[in-house]
Amino acid sequence: MNLLVLYSMPINKDMTNKFGICPSTGHLSVLFPEKEAERTPSNKIFLAIVLQGGAMIEIDGKNHLIYTGTLIYLYPNHLVRQISHTEDLLLEYLWFEFEFLSDFPLLLKADISEYVGKNPCLQLKDKERQLVKKYYDLIAERYQESNEYIAITKGLLFSFILEISRLYSGKNVSVSNTRQDELTDHFFFLLHQHYKKERSVSFYADKLYISDKYLMRVLKKSTGQTFHFWVIEFIMREAKLLLRSTTISITEISEKLNYPNPSFFSRVFHQYVGMTPKEFRNQ
Template identity: 35%
Template sequence: MENELPKIDLPEDLITGRLTDTTILNLYAHFPCRIKAEIFVLCRKGEVDASINLKHYHVSDSCFLTLLPGTVFQINRIEGDVDIYFGGVSSDFLRSVQPIKSVIDVSYAIKRNPCVVLRPEAIEMAQDYFEIIHKSKEVFGMKNRDLLKHLYYSLMYTLNALYKNRKVEKENLTQNERTAQDFGQLVLDNYSREKNVAFYASKLGITPAYLSSVVKQVTGRTCLDIIADMIIMDAKAQLKSTNLPIYLIADSLNFENVSFFGKYFKRHVGISPQEYRNQKDDECLA
């Protein structure tokens, strides 16, 4: 059994829908989760503040959001009435998809910027696309994976064209900004096993001192702060969304023993893991 962030997948190869109330969104409003599926969202009304891989995004009218598999996602605030189109493909379906250059290219662009603002004509096209998928599902029952793959590829080709028409952020990043960004991705991939800055510096081919200096300059925070953010976020999610004993949560995050984990958690959160678990949900949102 994997002891880490709760994972969200889809029960079918493909789903689509439209949200006009916040019931489903509220399920993601308390604690982070890791997305196993690939999710696409078009916001037409309402405002949502969300965290994607520890970075904050404000999603409102005209925003198109893509959550790639492995994304750590949490909703922080929902304001106003919502009108949201969404679609998604399951991890099982994605394993059946042959990688193509456009999919790979746009995946890198989405990792850098998962939320983009669409022009009016692109908004209309996105809405039409969601409706086409929905109608296809009604007519064909979505039993045919070849049809699903064509629908998926067409969306990824469209997203690839959309991102190519934008000024890609990475082209404008300084070397230090790229290094800090690469460090953040490495932390997302390895925080449950590695807490030592030297490990990440080695992966990037630089010294720990240089990495620490660059990350501090770019983000205003230390490397250890960023690593701790991920560890504490994961710990909080497991404490609130599972019944795992605390010693197993400590083990899943590679602490030597539950005592070390308890001290680490209390230093960053201010209370013990058990006290945090016992708190009511509305007391834990800060």
């Protein structure tokens, strides 16, 4: 990710290190590098909307045509680059770290998170685009006015994300903030950061100060899936991305994903995907 051009505001370390918002810009390279694909940061989410013009971008090895009214929702660790864009391209975007909204209920509901991860670009209808623009402008206004509006900015951002989740899912999103929701939220926050190296339930349970059995029970109830499902799901997403979007060897991929050897990695991949890594890459 290149330089972020942000609204100016009084210095506040908690605020400026964990949230940023960019006025309209034609510099697509701020989000999508021009040459080699790069990862989105492991602890940040980016939300952008195209105001005019168009572009062809690549996200996780797939091409996406974006144009006026396209919403772009980038989770951590996407592999992104730009292919081309029109001269009149104009977009707005904001970003935030998970910790910035730590006081709020679960953001990444499992079903919506999975869908957004696979479908990061959403074409909005006129009324939806107007709604998104209103939220963006109000957040930008509060953000640049005063440190006194930090709490309001967070609240508006949380509401904004709920609206976007509704647009993706077609239904309202529950915001109940139970203890189980908090634990699930924090688990996924940790998983985004550590899934390549840490696969034991005890590692995450210790970080959350709960027992292994309780974490497994919470995840099953909150998401409908087991702890091991989510760990393997994150790992296999990364493996498929590396196979599809890079030319690095299967041995290197197995090392990056912390497998003891390529053979073991290939067996796990085949069991999960239904084909070998080589077959997946060549299909």
